[in-house]
């Protein structure tokens with residue numbers, strides 16, 4: 001585990017967290033092929049990723065597994081510097097920030113634990129994750145995340161962070177279940193890719209993360225599912 005650095009060492013972290021979803025946004029994305037290769041060999045991942053925030057919602061602790069995960073996702077140089085940054089600075093989508101606010105406040109105020117499931121996919125793996133949120137002394141809140149189940153799939157190139165050439169089109173993806181918006185519908189990624197004819201395009205679209213209505217309701221109710 002690492003100690004919190006001085007605050008003025010922090011700002012350069014943010015751009016490295018472009019694929020921040022899975023652990024911090026409830027949902028850092030597993031984006032590194034080395035991770036996927038390891039998981040495909042093992043077909044399971046028993047690690048538990050833990051991060052905590054202090055009373056001011058600044059990240060004050062990450063465990064060794066969390067640090068290793070960060071390293072696997074190629075932001076090792078900045079992982080320790082995540083400590084001391086506001087959790088919300090890693091969450092770009094306003095609705096997701098709102099959900100986090102609700103969950104954190106409720107956890108602090110009631111001591112009730114929250115538990116919810118979310119997806120943390122790589123191009124060739126569906127990762128079904130679980131997050132548990134609980135209150136600690138001194139106003140700290142702890143987030144524990146682990147993989148419940150892994151499923152191999154044909155790689156979905158649109159999720160590959162190494163893909164630098166993207167069109168101006170934007171694919172709206174739920175950061176929690178990884179469904180994709182197709183007009184009024186939210187569809188499983190593979191179906192959406194097919195429906196939208198994305199693979200036929202010369203360049204794959206950019207991805208913007210938000211939250212689908214189903215996950216929004218589900219997460220607002222998550223406090224009762226502990």
Ligand SMILES: [Zn+2]
Nearest residue numbers: 174177212215
């Ligand atoms: Zn969703």
